Amino acid sequence: MTSGNSFLTRQELLGLAVVSLLILVVLPASVDIFRLNLIGKYLTYAFVAIGLVLCWGMGGILSLGQGVFFGLGGYCMAMFLKLEASTPEATKIQSTPGIPDFMDWNQLTELPWFWEPFHSFPFTLVAIVALPSLFAFVIGAAMFKRRVGGVYFAIITQAIAAILTILIIGQQGYTGGVNGITDLRTLLGWDIRTDSAKYVLYFVNAGLLIAVIVAAQAVRKSKLGRLLVALRDKEDRVRFSGYDVANFKIFAFCLAAAFSAIGGAMFTLQVGFMSPSFVGIVPSIEMVIYTAVGGRLSIFGAVYGTLLVNWAKTTFSETFPELWLFGLGALFIAVVLVFPNGLAGLYRSYLQPHVDRLLGVKKPADDDEPASDAVPEAAARAAE
Amino acid sequence: MTEKTRSENAFSLRRRELLAGMASIPMMSMLGGPVRAQDYPTAEVNTTGLAVTDDTVTVGILHSVTGTMAISETGSVQAEKLAIKQINEMGGVLGRKIEFIQEDGASDWPTFAEKAKKLLVNDKVASVMGCWTSASRKAVLPVFEQYNGMLFYPTFYEGLEESPNVIYTGQEATQQIIAGLDWVAKEKGAKSFYLLGSDYIWPRTSNKIARKHIEEHLGAKVVGEEYYPLGHTQFNSVINKIKLKKPDVIYAIVVGGSNVAFYKQLKAAGIDMTKEKPVLLTISVTEDEILGIGGENIVGAYACMKYFQSLDNPNNEAFVAAFKEMWGDDIVIGDVTQAAYLGPWLWKLAVEKAGSFDIDKIKAALPGIEFDKAPEGYVKVHENHHLWSKTRVGRARDDGQYDLVYETADLVEPDPFPEGYQ
Numbered sequence: 001m002t003s004g005n006s007f008l009t010r011q012e013l014l015g016l017a018v019v020s021l022l023i024l025v026v027l028p029a030s031v032d033i034f035r036l037n038l039i040g041k042y043l044t045y046a047f048v049a050i051g052l053v054l055c056w057g058m059g060g061i062l063s064l065g066q067g068v069f070f071g072l073g074g075y076c077m078a079m080f081l082k083l084e085a086s087t088p089e090a091t092k093i094q095s096t097p098g099i100p101d102f103m104d105w106n107q108l109t110e111l112p113w114f115w116e117p118f119h120s121f122p123f124t125l126v127a128i129v130a131l132p133s134l135f136a137f138v139i140g141a142a143m144f145k146r147r148v149g150g151v152y153f154a155i156i157t158q159a160i161a162a163i164l165t166i167l168i169i170g171q172q173g174y175t176g177g178v179n180g181i182t183d184l185r186t187l188l189g190w191d192i193r194t195d196s197a198k199y200v201l202y203f204v205n206a207g208l209l210i211a212v213i214v215a216a217q218a219v220r221k222s223k224l225g226r227l228l229v230a231l232r233d234k235e236d237r238v239r240f241s242g243y244d245v246a247n248f249k250i251f252a253f254c255l256a257a258a259f260s261a262i263g264g265a266m267f268t269l270q271v272g273f274m275s276p277s278f279v280g281i282v283p284s285i286e287m288v289i290y291t292a293v294g295g296r297l298s299i300f301g302a303v304y305g306t307l308l309v310n311w312a313k314t315t316f317s318e319t320f321p322e323l324w325l326f327g328l329g330a331l332f333i334a335v336v337l338v339f340p341n342g343l344a345g346l347y348r349s350y351l352q353p354h355v356d357r358l359l360g361v362k363k364p365a366d367d368d369e370p371a372s373d374a375v376p377e378a379a380a381r382a383a384e
Numbered sequence: 385m386t387e388k389t390r391s392e393n394a395f396s397l398r399r400r401e402l403l404a405g406m407a408s409i410p411m412m413s414m415l416g417g418p419v420r421a422q423d424y425p426t427a428e429v430n431t432t433g434l435a436v437t438d439d440t441v442t443v444g445i446l447h448s449v450t451g452t453m454a455i456s457e458t459g460s461v462q463a464e465k466l467a468i469k470q471i472n473e474m475g476g477v478l479g480r481k482i483e484f485i486q487e488d489g490a491s492d493w494p495t496f497a498e499k500a501k502k503l504l505v506n507d508k509v510a511s512v513m514g515c516w517t518s519a520s521r522k523a524v525l526p527v528f529e530q531y532n533g534m535l536f537y538p539t540f541y542e543g544l545e546e547s548p549n550v551i552y553t554g555q556e557a558t559q560q561i562i563a564g565l566d567w568v569a570k571e572k573g574a575k576s577f578y579l580l581g582s583d584y585i586w587p588r589t590s591n592k593i594a595r596k597h598i599e600e601h602l603g604a605k606v607v608g609e610e611y612y613p614l615g616h617t618q619f620n621s622v623i624n625k626i627k628l629k630k631p632d633v634i635y636a637i638v639v640g641g642s643n644v645a646f647y648k649q650l651k652a653a654g655i656d657m658t659k660e661k662p663v664l665l666t667i668s669v670t671e672d673e674i675l676g677i678g679g680e681n682i683v684g685a686y687a688c689m690k691y692f693q694s695l696d697n698p699n700n701e702a703f704v705a706a707f708k709e710m711w712g713d714d715i716v717i718g719d720v721t722q723a724a725y726l727g728p729w730l731w732k733l734a735v736e737k738a739g740s741f742d743i744d745k746i747k748a749a750l751p752g753i754e755f756d757k758a759p760e761g762y763v764k765v766h767e768n769h770h771l772w773s774k775t776r777v778g779r780a781r782d783d784g785q786y787d788l789v790y791e792t793a794d795l796v797e798p799d800p801f802p803e804g805y806q
Contacts, residue, residue, distance in 0.1 A: 032506075034501060034502065034505040034506055037501075038498065041498075093801060102585070105542075105544060105585055105588075105589060106585075106588065107592070166613070169583075169584075169613070169614075170583065170613065172583070172584065172585065172588075177583075177584055177585065178519050178584050178614070179493070179518065179519040179522045179523075179584075179585060180493065180519070180522075180523075182522045182523060182525070182526065183522070183525065183526050184526075185526075193526070193530050271494060271497065272497070272526055273494075273497070273523060273526070275493050275494065275519070275523070277492055277493060277494060278494070314498070317487070317488050317490065317495075317499075318487065318499075318502065321449055321486045321487055321488035322449045322450070322488065324450070324488065325450050
C-alpha cells in the first residue's frame with residue numbers, strides 16, 4: 001500500500017456514496033419487503049461479481065467456476081441452519097430422529113462425521129470463509145505454480161464446477177442431492193423467515209457488500225493491485241522483474257473465492273435454502289456475465305451489472321413466462337455489441353465528463369484504471 | 385389477443401358436443417341452479433386479502449415452461465388451463481370467473497421458490513397449481529407454509545410428506561407400487577425382481593418400499609438394485625447383468641431422457657418385452673415419455689399408475705375430447721396431466737363447500753371432498769391431503785398408448801408415511 005495515491009479519489013468517493021445511498025436508503029425506502037428480499041438475493045451475487053473484477057478484470061484470471069465458492073459458502077451456512085432445524089422434537093416422525101430429514105430418507109442412521117462441527121456457530125462462520133479460500137488456494141497453487149493460465153485455467157475451473165455438482169447430487173444422503181438443503185428456519189433461535197428478519201438480513205448483507213467494495217478498492221489501490229494489472233498485461237515482464245507471479249495470482253483467486261463464499265452464506269440466510277443449482281457451470285457463467293455487463297474493470301459497475309441483469313431476468317420472466325429467455329439473450333447480445341465495456345464504459349463516455357466538471361477535476365487523474373461507478377439511471381431501473 | 389379469441393371459439397364449438405356427451409354426468413354445482421356472486425359478498429368470502437373481486441378470482445400456475453423439465457410440465461399447464469376454462473364456462477367459482485397468473489419455474493428450484501413467493505405475497509393468488517419434480521416442491525414448501533398458500537401438486541411422488549398447505553393430486557409411493565407388485569406376483573407368478581432407477585429421492589424411496597414389500601409380503605427375492613445419474617445413457621452393463629441373473633421382473637424407475645436410451649438398448653440386447661420373459665414393470669413411463677421412447681421400443685411393457693389416456697369411461701372420453709379440441713389432435717395425455725386437471729376442480733369444490741376463499745377454511749373443507757367427474761373415475765380427498773384413487777396396470781401398445789389390464793376393485797388409501805416400509 002505504498003503507491004502514493006490517496007485511498008479514494010473524489011470520483012470514487014462519490015461512487016461509493018451513490019452505491020451506499022442506493023442500497024441502504026433508496027431501495028429499502030421504495031420497494032416492499034418481497035422485492036427488497038429479491039434485491040438482497042441479487043446483491044449476494046454482487047459479492048461474486050466484485051471478486052471477478054479483481055481476479056478477471058484486473059488480474060486477467062478468468063474463472064468459470066466461481067459458483068463453486070459461492071456454493072461452498074452457502075452450503076456451510078445451510079449445514080449449520082439445517083442442524084439447528086433438525087432437533088429430535090422436530091424430526092420425531094423419522095426412523096432416526098435428530099438428523100436432517102434427507103439423511104433419514106436415504107437410510108442414514110447417524111450424522112456423518114463432517115457434519116458434526118457444524119453444530120458450532122463460530123466454527124461455521126470461520127468455515128464459510130476458510131473452506132472456500134483453502135480450496136481456492138489448492139486449485140490456485142496447483143495451477144499457477146505450474147504456469148497454467150488463460151483458457152486452460154478457465155476450462156479447469158469449469159470442470160471443477162461440474163465435478164462438484166455431480167458429487168453433491170450423487171452423495172444425496174450426505175448433501176441433500178439435487179433437492180439441496182431445504183426448509184431452514186432459525187439462526188440461533190431467531191426465525192429468519194419473518195419480514196423483520198428479512199429487513200435485518202438485507203441490511204447486514206448490504207453492510208457486508210459495502211465492506212467488500214471497500215476491501216476490493218483497497219486491493220486495487222495497493223501495490224498488489226498494480227502488480228495484478230501489470231501481470232495481466234505482461235506477465236513475463238513482471239516475472240523477470242523478480243516477482244513471484246504465482247503467489248499474486250493465488251492471492252487474487254483466494255480473495256475472490258472468499259468474497260463469493262460470503263455472498264453464498266448471505267444467500268442461504270435470505271433465501272432459506274441451498275441447492276446444487278448454484279454450484280454448477282451455468283450459474284458460474286451467469287456470474288461472469290454480471291461482471292461483463294457491469295464492465296469488468298469496475299467494482300461499482302459489478303454491483304450495478306448484477307442488479308440490472310437480475311432485475312431484467314425477474315421482470316422478463318414475470319411478463320413473458322414462455323419467451324423471457326430470448327429477451328435475456330437479446331440483452332446480453334446488445335451489451336456486447338453496443339457497449340462492450342459494460343455500464344462502466346457507458347458512464348465513462350457520457351456522464352463522467354459532466355461529473356468531473358462538477359467536482360472540479362481536470363482529468364481522470366492518476367488512475368491506472370479509469371473506472372468508476374455506472375449510470376445512475378440504470379441503477380434506478382434496476383431498483384424497480 | 386387474436387390467439388385468445390381463436391381458442392375461445394374453438395372451445396365453444398367443442399363445448400356443444402361435449403355437453404351432449406356429458407349429459408349423463410351429474411354436475412354438482414349445477415344442481416342448485418347457477419351460483420351468483422352477489423349471494424357471496426366479497427368481504428365475507430375473502431377475509432384475508434386474497435386476489436378476489438366481485439367478479440373474478442385469481443389463481444397462480446407455476447410450472448417450468450423453459451428448461452429441461454418443460455417437456456414434462458407443459459402437459460400439466462395445458463390441463464390446468466383447460467380445467468379453469470371449463471369451470472369458467474360453468475359460471476366460475478362462487479359466481480366469480482377464474483383468472484390466472486402464469487409464472488415460469490424455469491426448471492430451476494430456487495426460481496420456483498422466488499416465483500411462489502411472488503404469487504403469494506405480491507399477487508395474493510387464492511391458490512396455486514404447480515410444481516412437478518420433488519425438488520421444486522421441496523423448494524416452495526416453506527414458502528407456502530410461511531405465507532399460508534394452497535398448492536395443488538400433480539405428480540406421483542415418494543411420499544414422506546404431508547403439508548397442510550399442499551394437496552397431492554398424484555399418487556404417493558405406496559399407492560402406486562404395492563398393488564402393482566401384488567398383481568405381478570399373482571398374475572405372472574413373479575419370484576425374483578431386479579430393481580433399477582435414476583439416482584434421486586423418488587426412485588430410491590420407491591424401490592425401498594418395493595424391496596420391503598417384495599421380501600416381506602410376497603416372499604420373493606430382489607436379485608439386484610442399481611441407480612444411474614439423471615441423464616445417464618449407457619445401460620449396457622446393467623442389461624448384461626439382467627441377462628445373467630434372469631429375474632422374472634425388471635422393475636424400472638428410470639426417468640426423463642434416460643428412458644429413451646434404456647428401452648432402446650433393452651430392445652437391442654434382445655429382451656423382447658412382448659414375450660414377458662422377463663416382465664418389465666415401470667412406474668415412470670407415461671404416454672408423454674413414450675412419445676420420446678417410441679412405441680415400438682417399449683411395446684409389451686407394463687406400467688403401474690392411476691390413469692391411462694385409453695381408459696374407457698364417459699368422464700375420460702369427454703376429457704380427452706376437450707383436451708384435444710383445445711390443444712390439438714396430436715397431443716397425448718399422461719398420468720400427471722390428468723392429476724393436474726384435478727387441481728382446479730378440487731379447489732373449486734372446496735371453495736364451494738367452505739363458502740369462502742380463505743385458505744384456512746378451504747383447508748378445513750378439503751378432506752372428504754369427492755369429485756366424480758374425474759377422468760380417472762371417482763376420487764376423494766383424504767385427511768392427509770392425498771387422494772384416494774385406484775391403481776391400474778396398463779400394457780404398452782406400439783402406438784404409444786396403454787391397454788388397461790388390471791385395476792384395483794376399490795380406491796386405494798393414500799399412506800404417505802407407510803409403517804413397516806420406512
